[in-house]
Amino acid sequence: MFSFWRNLGLTRAAAVFFSIPRQALGQCSSRTGGCLIPNRESSGSRYNVPPSAEFVARVSGISTMAKLPYRETADGLDAAFIGVPIDTGTSNRPGARFGPRQIRAESALLRAYNSGTRAAPYESLMVADIGDVNVNLYDLKDTCKRITEAYRKILATGCIPLTLGGDHTIAYPILQAVAEKHGPVGLVHVDAHADTSDVVLGERIGHGTPFRRCVEEGLLDCQRVVQIGLRGSGYSADSYEWSRAQGFRVVQVEECWFKSLSPLMSEVRAQMGVGPVYLSFDIDALDPGFAPGTGTPEIAGLTPIQGVEIIRGCRGLNLVGCDLVEVSPPYDTTGNTALTGANLLFEMLCVLPKMKYY
Numbered sequence: 001m002f003s004f005w006r007n008l009g010l011t012r013a014a015a016v017f018f019s020i021p022r023q024a025l026g027q028c029s030s031r032t033g034g035c036l037i038p039n040r041e042s043s044g045s046r047y048n049v050p051p052s053a054e055f056v057a058r059v060s061g062i063s064t065m066a067k068l069p070y071r072e073t074a075d076g077l078d079a080a081f082i083g084v085p086i087d088t089g090t091s092n093r094p095g096a097r098f099g100p101r102q103i104r105a106e107s108a109l110l111r112a113y114n115s116g117t118r119a120a121p122y123e124s125l126m127v128a129d130i131g132d133v134n135v136n137l138y139d140l141k142d143t144c145k146r147i148t149e150a151y152r153k154i155l156a157t158g159c160i161p162l163t164l165g166g167d168h169t170i171a172y173p174i175l176q177a178v179a180e181k182h183g184p185v186g187l188v189h190v191d192a193h194a195d196t197s198d199v200v201l202g203e204r205i206g207h208g209t210p211f212r213r214c215v216e217e218g219l220l221d222c223q224r225v226v227q228i229g230l231r232g233s234g235y236s237a238d239s240y241e242w243s244r245a246q247g248f249r250v251v252q253v254e255e256c257w258f259k260s261l262s263p264l265m266s267e268v269r270a271q272m273g274v275g276p277v278y279l280s281f282d283i284d285a286l287d288p289g290f291a292p293g294t295g296t297p298e299i300a301g302l303t304p305i306q307g308v309e310i311i312r313g314c315r316g317l318n319l320v321g322c323d324l325v326e327v328s329p330p331y332d333t334t335g336n337t338a339l340t341g342a343n344l345l346f347e348m349l350c351v352l353p354k355m356k357y358y
């Protein structure tokens with residue numbers, strides 16, 4: 001029956017009228033030939049539409065982000081999920097190199113619509129998974145070069161990258177490519193840590209230093225930077241002095257406890273204005289009770305609800321790129337940290353420019 005209506009080329013409105021589940025449209029039903037790969041031709045949509053679990057078992061198929069098609073390049077895409085599998089920049093627990101794979105695996109639970117915001121990402125944007133940057137696990141500086149080169153190519157196509165980390169080192173080479181295209185960008189940085197250290201163990205590149213390097217190279221519009229969720233013991237009494245001296249707004253976690261972050265986000269939207277903004281979300285911003293699978297956990301963190309409020313609060317901003325970093329599967333015994341990461345990445349997709357909301 002579904003394929004009958006689909007072949008008639010029914011519009012969404014007509015489908016609703018006939019009470020056909022919306023996600024039934026555009027899917028290869030197992031009853032109509034066992035097609036497991038989503039494709040636009042069969043869906044009649046001009047966008048990539050992941051297969052619905054109503055017709056294709058979640059556990060089947062090759063693991064891509066949100067069960068989207070895999071593409072070799074970003075050509076023709078409005079947004080792309082891309083993995084950067086490194087943990088050679090970590091200072092404590094390793095494992096984030098496995099983050100992209102585990103996030104993809106857990107992302108099989110994602111569905112096509114955002115029930116909370118009514119966003120319809122796969123009716124709004126052409127999205128695909130473009131695989132991973134081929135990193136150099138033996139040379140972090142070479143890895144950074146490879147990342148910048150890869151993102152330069154992605155950004156040249158006009159595609160917005162949604163990155164699956166990987167440790168937080170990757171934000172620096174990504175922002176090099178982003179600033180090359182857009183100029184200095186605003187930054188919404190959600191994290192337990194400021195990641196603005198200068199030199200650690202004699203090295204300037206690592207997951208504790210990316211935003212110091214970004215400032216030094218003029219990649220950030222420092223008056224349009226906010227750091228949310230910072231906490232933990234420090235090396236001095238005022239750990240965030242350097243951030244504030246640059247002009248960043250620092251929102252320590254104590255300011256977030258016991259409250260909705262929606263009011264904060266309306267201030268952040270005013271701070272960001274209409275210029276380009278990059279969103280960098282370290283999963284360790286969340287309390288380790290919710291997201292234990294990470295490299296440098298700190299107690300008394302944000303809740304997943306607050307994480308979602310922050311991302312939904314970015315709706316309307318001129319987002320030019322997003323990342324979700326520091327998921328470390330070896331410390332994620334239930335997979336729930338990766339699952340949370342997958343959902344936060346979906347929320348990021350759902351606030352990109354040109355998103356359609358019902």
Ligand SMILES: [Mn+2]
Pocket residue numbers: 168191192193195207282326
């Ligand atoms: Mn971080």
